[in-house]
Structure formats: structure tokens, C-alpha cells
Amino acid sequence: MDWPDLHALELLVAVGELESLSAAARRTGTAQPNASRTVARLERRWRVRLLERSPRGAVLTPEGRQLAASAERVLARCRELQEEVERVRGTAAGHVTAAASITVAEYLAPAWLAQFRLSHPEVDVRLQVCNSAEVLRRMTAGEADVGFVETPRLPPGLGGAAVAVDRLLLVVTPDHRWAGRSDGIDAAELAAEPLVVREAGSGTRSTLDQALAGHPLVPPAMELSSNAAVLGAARAGAGPAVLSELVVRAEVDSGRLSTVPVRGCRLERTLQAVWRPPLTPGPATDLVTIAVSGSA
Incomplete structure (x- = not known):
């Protein structure tokens, strides 16, 4: 395939926008005689008359306008390619x-x-x-x-x-009524308790909501946008919380919070x-x- 060069396409598009071959030549940094030869080469290659020449100058023919519109789409994709090259090159x-x-x-x-x-x-x-x-x-x-x-x-x-499987744990203060219940609680009981929770859109909140799907949920005691804030509120007695085992491990090991088993739901995520x-x-x-x- 004998492809036209991109400069020729840029010139053709510029003629369509400026309605002047000389103005298009100036925009693209092309000498006037070279611009005329470039358009003539396109006309020979495509066997289509692209310009209407008159004493006032040259404008695109209807066929020329149609091909200039296609040329603009080609140039836009070329610009996208160059942007992607620069992005990949920056990463590399x-x-x-x-x-x-x-x-x-x-x-x-x-x-x-x-x-x-x-x-x-x-x-x-x-x-x-x-x-x-x-x-x-x-x-x-x-x-x-x-x-x-x-x-x-x-x-x-x-x-x-997958990079890890993470368990969510229900934690309460040591003096909470659920603390020390070796048999734990069921999903319905958890859903009926005002909890300190992460914000909607967090993976922790999504996992909890999916685990309790099918059970009527009461409004949360608090909705906070960080693990540290939820952990601090739970430790202060604002309510039970369900957080990643990674988050609560130190608090549980120190005795500041207690874990409570939950039956009937899967508090785990990948x-x-x-x-x-x-x-x-x-x-x-x-x-x-x-x-x-x-x-x-």
C-alpha cells in the first residue's frame, strides 16, 4: 500500500479549515510551491481532484472535503498513538x-x-x-x-x-455484652446491631454488606473513611466494628479489643x-x- 505521508494529510486538513492553500502552507511550515506539489501528488495518487482553483486561491472540492475529514480522523489516531508511546516510554x-x-x-x-x-x-x-x-x-x-x-x-x-486472602473480624471492647461469647453471634444479630463501619465504596464495607445481604440492616453507629478511625471509634466504645484481621491484630493481641465469632456469613475477601x-x-x-x- 502506497500510504501518503502525515505531513500531506496535515496540509489537506489545513486547507479545509483555512480555505486557502497559501494559509495552509504557512500553518504547516511548507513553502508555497512545495504545498502545491504535495496536493498534486495526493490528487495523482488518489485519482481524485481535491482543490478548486480560482483567481482568489484554492479551496477543497466536495470530494476533497470528504477526504480531509477522514484525514483528520487519521491524524487524531496518530496523536493518540504518540501520547501512548510517550506514556509507555515514561513508564519504561x-x-x-x-x-x-x-x-x-x-x-x-x-x-x-x-x-x-x-x-x-x-x-x-x-x-x-x-x-x-x-x-x-x-x-x-x-x-x-x-x-x-x-x-x-x-x-x-x-x-x-489474587495477592492475598483476608479475613474480616468482628471486634468489640472487652466489656461489651458480646465479648467472651465462645459460640459467637449469628448474621442476623450482627445486622441488627449499629456498627462502626467504613464508607461505601471501600472493599471492607462491600464485603460486610455482601455477607449480610438478606438480613435487615439497621443504620450504622458511625461511618468513617479510614481503618484507623474505625478502629479508634471501636476502641472508644462507639460500637462493634468489622475490620481486616491485618488492621485489628495488634489491638486484639494487646487485649484492648476482643474478637467475636460470626455464624452464618462469610467475612472473607480476596x-x-x-x-x-x-x-x-x-x-x-x-x-x-x-x-x-x-x-x-
């Missing part, structure tokens, strides 16, 4: 943007990033911390190279792999690395590999 040159849910960012990502740093000292890693819904939005929008979430379902267009396919070789893929291998 040493920049990775990772978006992680709060639990993953606080308890798992630091070890992964430390290991990544040892093998990629030249790569600048930027970690964005937000809830799982926002991580997925940023991944879909192309605002991050790799993401880590606490939700099992991924939107179309994203790939994923933590995932997510990416936009294909997962091509590079620093972002290496970070995913470190996270996935850490779960083995």
Missing part, C-alpha cells in the same frame, strides 16, 4: 503509578515496594491511597499503571490476580492486583509479580 524510563486500597496500602504494599526498590532502584514509584472503588475508577481511566483492591468483582476491561490488559513486560508488571508471589 522509570515511573510507575500504583493505586492501592487503604488496607493494602497500609499493611501489604510497603513490603512489596521495599522488595521492588531493591530490584529497581532507578524506578520512581508513586503510591496513591484511596478506597477500592476509586482504585478501579483510576485504573479504568488510565490514571494508574497498576492497582490493588479488596473487591472480588472487576469492571470490564481490567485483568486481575485482595487483588489489577491492570489494563495486556500485561506487558516492564516495571509495573514486575510490581504485580512481586505482589502475587508474596501470596504464594
